[in-house]
Amino acid sequence: MKRVKSESFKGNYSSRRFKLSHLFLAIAGFYLVFLAFKFPHFIELVTMLSGDTDLDGALRDTVDVGLSGSLHSDMLHRKLEDEESQSGPSTTQKVPPEEKRSGSKPIQPLQFRYGRISGEIMRRRNRTVHMSPFERMADEAWMLGSKAWEDVDKFKTENIEEVPVNAVESCPSQISMNGDDLNKADRVVLLPCGLAAGSSITILGTPRYAHRESVPQRTRWARGDGTALVSQFMVELQGLKTGDGEYPPKILHLNPRIRGDWNHRPVIEHNTCYRMQWGVAQRCDGTPSKKDTDMLVDGFRRCEKWTKNDNIYMVDSKESKTTSWFKRFIGREQKPEVTWSFPFSEGKVFVLTLRAGIDGFHINVGGRHVSSFPYRPGFTIEDATGLAITGDVDIHSVYATSLSTSHPSFSPQKAIEFSPEWKAPPLPDSPFRLFIGVLSATKHFSERMAVRKTWMQHPAIQSSHVVARFFVALNPRKEVNAMLKKEAEYFGDIVILPFMDRYELVVLKTIAICEFGVQNVTAQYIMKCDDDTFIRVESILKEIDGVPLEQSLYMGNLNLRHRPLRTGKWAVTWEEWPEAVYPPYANGPGYIISSNIAKYIVSQNSRQKLKLFKMEDVSMGMWVGQFNATMQPVEYSHSWKFCQYGCTLNYFTAHYQSPSQMICLWNNLLKGRAQCCNFR
Numbered sequence: 001m002k003r004v005k006s007e008s009f010k011g012n013y014s015s016r017r018f019k020l021s022h023l024f025l026a027i028a029g030f031y032l033v034f035l036a037f038k039f040p041h042f043i044e045l046v047t048m049l050s051g052d053t054d055l056d057g058a059l060r061d062t063v064d065v066g067l068s069g070s071l072h073s074d075m076l077h078r079k080l081e082d083e084e085s086q087s088g089p090s091t092t093q094k095v096p097p098e099e100k101r102s103g104s105k106p107i108q109p110l111q112f113r114y115g116r117i118s119g120e121i122m123r124r125r126n127r128t129v130h131m132s133p134f135e136r137m138a139d140e141a142w143m144l145g146s147k148a149w150e151d152v153d154k155f156k157t158e159n160i161e162e163v164p165v166n167a168v169e170s171c172p173s174q175i176s177m178n179g180d181d182l183n184k185a186d187r188v189v190l191l192p193c194g195l196a197a198g199s200s201i202t203i204l205g206t207p208r209y210a211h212r213e214s215v216p217q218r219t220r221w222a223r224g225d226g227t228a229l230v231s232q233f234m235v236e237l238q239g240l241k242t243g244d245g246e247y248p249p250k251i252l253h254l255n256p257r258i259r260g261d262w263n264h265r266p267v268i269e270h271n272t273c274y275r276m277q278w279g280v281a282q283r284c285d286g287t288p289s290k291k292d293t294d295m296l297v298d299g300f301r302r303c304e305k306w307t308k309n310d311n312i313y314m315v316d317s318k319e320s321k322t323t324s325w326f327k328r329f330i331g332r333e334q335k336p337e338v339t340w341s342f343p344f345s346e347g348k349v350f351v352l353t354l355r356a357g358i359d360g361f362h363i364n365v366g367g368r369h370v371s372s373f374p375y376r377p378g379f380t381i382e383d384a385t386g387l388a389i390t391g392d393v394d395i396h397s398v399y400a401t402s403l404s405t406s407h408p409s410f411s412p413q414k415a416i417e418f419s420p421e422w423k424a425p426p427l428p429d430s431p432f433r434l435f436i437g438v439l440s441a442t443k444h445f446s447e448r449m450a451v452r453k454t455w456m457q458h459p460a461i462q463s464s465h466v467v468a469r470f471f472v473a474l475n476p477r478k479e480v481n482a483m484l485k486k487e488a489e490y491f492g493d494i495v496i497l498p499f500m501d502r503y504e505l506v507v508l509k510t511i512a513i514c515e516f517g518v519q520n521v522t523a524q525y526i527m528k529c530d531d532d533t534f535i536r537v538e539s540i541l542k543e544i545d546g547v548p549l550e551q552s553l554y555m556g557n558l559n560l561r562h563r564p565l566r567t568g569k570w571a572v573t574w575e576e577w578p579e580a581v582y583p584p585y586a587n588g589p590g591y592i593i594s595s596n597i598a599k600y601i602v603s604q605n606s607r608q609k610l611k612l613f614k615m616e617d618v619s620m621g622m623w624v625g626q627f628n629a630t631m632q633p634v635e636y637s638h639s640w641k642f643c644q645y646g647c648t649l650n651y652f653t654a655h656y657q658s659p660s661q662m663i664c665l666w667n668n669l670l671k672g673r674a675q676c677c678n679f680r
Contacts (some may be wrong), residue, residue, distance in 0.1 A: 137502070137504055137505065138499070138505060138508070140500075141473075141499040141500040141501075141502060141505055144474075144476070144499075144500040145473070145474045145497075145498045145499040145500045146498065148474045148475070148476070148478065148481055148500065149474065149481070149498060151478040151481070152478060152481045152482050152485055170192065171192055171193035171403070171404060171405045171406065172192070172403065172405075173401070173402065173403050173405050174399070174400060174401045174402070174403060175189060175190075175191065175398075175399075175400040175403065176397065176398065176399045176400070177189055177397065177398045178396070178397050179394070179395050179396045179397060182389070182395050182398060183395075187388060187389045187390060187395065188386055188387065188388050188389075189386065189387040189388075189398055189400065190240070190385065190386055191384060191385050191386060191387060191400060191403060192385065193382075193385070193403065193404040193405065193406060194381060194382040194383060194384050194385050194403075194404050195237070195356045195381040195382065195384045195403060195404060196356065196381065196382070196402070196403065196404040197356055197357065197358055197381070198355075198356065198357075198402045199355070199356045199381070199400070199401070199402045199403050199404065200353055200354065200355040200356070200400070200401055200402060201353070201354045201355075201387060201398065201399070201400045201401075202351065202352070202353045202354075202398070202399045202400075202401075203235065203351075203352045203353075203354075203389070203395065203397075203398050204349065204350075204351055204395070204396045204397045204398075205233075205349070205350060205352070205389075205393045205394060205395045205396055206347065206348065206349050206350070206393065206394045206396070207231055207233065207256075207258055207344050207345065207346050207347070207348070207350070207392060207393050208231060208346065208347075208392040208393060208394065209231065209346045209347055210229040210230055210231035210258070210259045210260070210346060210392075211229070211230060211231070211392070212227045212228070212229060212230070213227060213228060213230040213260065214227055228260050229259050229260060230259060230260030230392070231257075231258040231259045231260060231346055231392045232255060232256065232257040232258060232259075232260055232261075232391050232392055233255075233256060233389065233390065233391030233392050233393035234253065234254065234255045234388075234389070234390045234391050235252075235254040235255075235352070235354065235387070235388075235389050236250050236252065236253050236254070236387070236388045236389075236390075237250070237251045237252040237354075237381075237384040237386070237387060238250055238251065238384065238385070238386040238387075238388055239251060239383040239384060239385060239386075240385045240386035247273075247275065247276050248386070249272075249273060249274045249275070249379065249383070249658070250271070250272055250273035250274075251272065251379045251380070251381065251383060251384045252270070252272065252354075252361055252373065252379075252384070253269075253270065253271040253272065253273060254268070254269075254270055254354070254363065254373075255268070255269040255270075255271075255391075256268045256343075256344045257269065258342070258344050258345065258346055259346075263285065265285050265286065266285075266286070266342040266344070267283050267284060267285045267286075268283070268284045268303075268363075268370065268371055269281050269282070269283050269284075270282040270283075270284075270361075270371065270373040272376050272379050274379075274532075274656055274658055275532060275656055277645060277646065277655075277656040279376065279646070282302060282303075282371075282373055284302070284303035284304070284370070284371045285303075286305060286306045286307060286342070287303065287305065288301060288303060288304060288305040289301045289302040289303040296372075297357065297359050297360040297362070297372035297373070297374045298357040298358055298359050298360065298362065298372065300362055300369055300372040301369075301371075301372065302371060302372050302373070302374075303371050304340075304368075304369060304370055304371060305339055305340075306339065306340050306341055306342050306343070306370075307339050307340070307341055307342075340368060343365035343366060343368065343370050344365070349396075350365055350366065351365065351366055351367075352364070352365050353365075356381050357372075359374055359375060360372050360373050360374035360375050361373045361375075377658075377660060377661050377664050377677040379658070379660075380660065382404065387400070415445040415446040415449055416445050416449055416483075416487055417449060417453075418490055422449075422452045422453060422491060423490070423491050423492055423493075424456075424468075424469075424491055424492045424493035425461070425462060425463075425464050425467075426464075426492075427464075427467060427520065427521055428464040428467065428521070430522070431522040431523070431524070432464060432465050432466065432467060432521070432522070432523055432524075433460075433465055433466060433523065433524055433525065433541065433544070434465075434466045434467075434523060434524070434525050434526075434527060434540065434541065434544065434592075435466075435467050435468075435469075435516070435517045435521055435523035435525070435526050435527070436466065436467070436468040436469075436526075436527045436528075436529060436535070437468075437469060437471055437509075437510075437512075437513030437516065437517065437526065437527070437528050437529075438451065438468060438469065438470045438471065438529055438530070438531055438533075439470075439471055439506060439509050439510075439513075439528065439529070439530050439531065440470045440471065440472050440530075440531040441472070441473075441501060441531070442472055442473065442474060442475035442480055442481065442484055442501055443475060443480055444531050445483070445487065446659045447531040447532055447659060448470055448487070448494075448531055449659070450659035450660075450662040450663060451468075451470075451531060451662065452491065452493070453662075453663065453666070454534065454662045454663060454665065454666035455534060455535045455536070455537055455662075455666065456468055456493075457666075458537040458538070460537050460538070460541065461537065466537060466541070467521060467523065468493070469493055469494070469495055469516065470493055470494045470495065470531070471494075471495050471497060471509045471512055471513055471516075472484060472488075472494055472495070472496055472497065472501075473496075473497045473498075473499050473500065473501035473505070473509065474496070474497075474498065474499065474500055474501060475500075475501060476500065484496065495512065495516065497509060497512055503614070504614040505614075506614070506616045507612055507613065507614060507615075507616040507619050508612075509616070510528060510616040510619065510620060511601065511602075511605055511610075513526065513528055514526060514593075514598040514601045514602050515602050517595065517598050518595060518598050518599045518602055519602070523595060524544075524549065524594070524595055525544050525553065525592050525593070525594055525595065526592070526593055526594075526595060526598045527540065527590065527591070527592045528588070528590070528591060528616075528620075529589060529590040529653065530588070530589050530590075530655070532589075532655065532656055532657050532658070533589045533590050533653050533654065533655050533657070534647075534651075534653065534654040534657045534661075534662055534665045534666075535590065535652075535653050536651065536652055536653070536669070536674060539641075539652050539674075540592070540652060540653075543555065543592075543637075543639075543652065544592065547635065547637070551594070551635050552594050552596055552597055552627070552628075552632050552633065552634040552635065553592065553593065553594040553597075553634070553635050553637060554586065554591070554592075554593055554594075554597065554624045554634050554635070554636050554637065555586070555591060555592040555593075555637040555638075555639070555642075556586025556587060556590060556591030556592065556637075556638070556639070556642045557586055557587040557590075557591075557638065557639065557640060557642040557643070557644050558584055558585070558586050558636060558638040559582070559584065559585055559586070559587065559621075560584050561581050561582075562581065562582045562585075563580065563581050563582070564577050564581075564582065572614075572615070576613065576614065577613065577618075582618050582621065583618070583621045583622050583625045584621055584625065584636060585617050585618050585620060585621025585622070585624075586617060586620070586621065586642070587617060587642065587644040588615075588616060588617035589642070589643075589644060589653060589655035589656075590642045590652070590653035590655070591617070591620065591642065593620070593624065596627075596631075596632070597623070597624055597627050597634070600623070600627045600631060601623050601627075604623070604626075610623065639652065641653075643655055646676070647665075647676035647677070648676070649674075649676070650674055651674065651676070654676065657677075661677045664677035665677050
């Protein structure tokens with residue numbers, strides 16, 4: 001029996017050993033398979049981070065440079081270098097106080113070292129078929145940016161100032177064009193030096209007969225087949241030189257609607273437009289405007305009276321014609337009221353004269369005053385360098401007289417004031433309350449200068465309790481990049497990002513703001529805004545002061561259950577956004593996040609787990625939603641005072657503000673009044 005026990009024990013023991021050995025072998029095999037798959041990726045990652053030059057020499061070490069006014073060489077993965085620690089953390093360098101404040105250290109040429117997105121793109125350069133559209137776009141922008149920055153180093157800044165001298169346009173006092181020449185020029189008349197008070201433009205034309213157009217609103221309202229008879233045309237004064245590379249601002253939009261308006265009456269609409277944002281329209285529909293002093297423009301009514309009747313004029317129906325003529329014969333002082341018909345008619349020639357007055361534009365048709373439109377703050381007649389005519393009208397001739405004969409300069413040198421008072425304070429060493437990242441386009445020299453001279457002069461910013469920096473990408477024109485480099489060196493408030501600027505890549509700038517806010521400075525909150533956004537700094541500080549420090553915050557003008565536009569200019573494809581609605585997100589012109597959310601975004605991005613979408617405000621809403629679901633509850637704080645469309649009463653931020661409006665808003669704040677400077 002003992003022998004049997006012994007044999008049984010041996011058998012069980014050998015069976016256990018056999019099972020354990022199989023388990024260990026399985027684990028070892030799995031580990032080897034894992035290494036086989038991951039080792040090439042690990043080698044590539046080490047190569048990229050070590051600055052090796054295997055990938056066509058594209059990944060090279062980056063020289064140390066100051067961040068303020070320098071090229072951000074690895075905006076998506078590497079830590080941004082502090083502007084006060086050029087030589088790295090291990091050494092200190094004494095800087096004279098004036099140089100430290102201005103941040104005017106020379107920008108050294110950079111050799112690019114790519115971050116997460118660009119590094120992945122470089123590894124798959126020859127396999128673009130597998131790239132997403134966003135990656136292909138980023139690849140192209142990064143390559144073009146690399147070449148553009150190399151060209152900047154070769155371009156001498158002194159040469160910029162020589163360009164306007166050799167290419168000065170003449171300033172004719174009068175311009176005329178016939179209909180054929182106008183059609184060849186796409187119905188655009190160039191006014192090289194803009195308008196001046198007293199300038200007038202006379203247009204001889206004939207409105208076309210109405211044609212049927214699709215009107216989707218009519219289908220919604222179940223009115224007929226969704227079409228309407230339409231006859232209308234537009235006369236616009238545009239700032240062709242101030243809107244280089246963008247939609248030019250419309251200093252005046254004059255839109256006579258003979259047929260097809262929503263109220264079924266002939267109207268004349270007046271408006272302005274800045275960066276595709278329309279103001280509040282002034283509509284004249286035959287009802288005369290008030291004669292109050294504050295409603296008059298140079299003594300003229302904003303809207304005159306007219307009737308639908310086709311007669312040339314009608315005597316006031318309160319008196320008979322006989323009585324009217326008799327009273328005039330005996331010396332009656334008050335003339336009878338004359339009501340004219342609508343000044344435009346299908347198939348009939350008109351003579352329209354547009355005159356620039358002291359306080360506004362005056363429109364006469366057939367020698368009669370029809371309407372007046374007051375100048376709006378931020379839109380100057382000197383900027384009106386183009387006349388554009390579109391719509392259902394045949395133009396026979398155009399005459400522009402008494403034009404400005406002095407040549408206004410639209411060059412960056414004119415916009416930028418190289419004065420020490422506008423230089424940015426140095427980055428603080430201690431923690432502070434709020435960091436503001438301002439997204440700006442390369443050519444927006446005037447916008448950046450307006451921000452420097454207005455809300456960036458707030459005491460909280462000048463004392464470094466709040467820090468603000470511009471985030472700017474590169475431009476295809478090397479002279480523009482060279483001027484940007486000079487601007488960055490002098491003012492010390494610009495972070496230059498090494499890719500070619502385009503709308504779809506704005507989200508990369510937002511990530512750069514988050515990186516700067518958590519890696520270069522120590523701020524409790526990070527705010528993102530645009531360079532045409534005016535900020536009431538003291539109001540923003542009061543809002544965030546009411547939030548507990550331990551509370552995660554997402555503050556702005558929040559949108560709930562917004563749907564993507566699938567058609568039109570701002571269309572989003574199903575491939576780009578496959579869901580039916582967007583997550584809750586704050587409008588892009590101005591929102592605030594707490595620093596822990598920014599750290600989460602930077603961390604997720606470095607781990608290649610951050611989903612990117614071309615609409616940066618929607619992307620931020622998506623990232624905050626992920627943080628709220630996986631990390632910590634977030635307080636969503638909504639306020640209409642983060643104004644998306646222009647300016648509102650007691651605003652926190654005002655969007656679509658031109659440089660002139662920025663100055664106006666700042667002057668109002670200095671007087672203790674938070675009043676808007678537009679009519680939106």
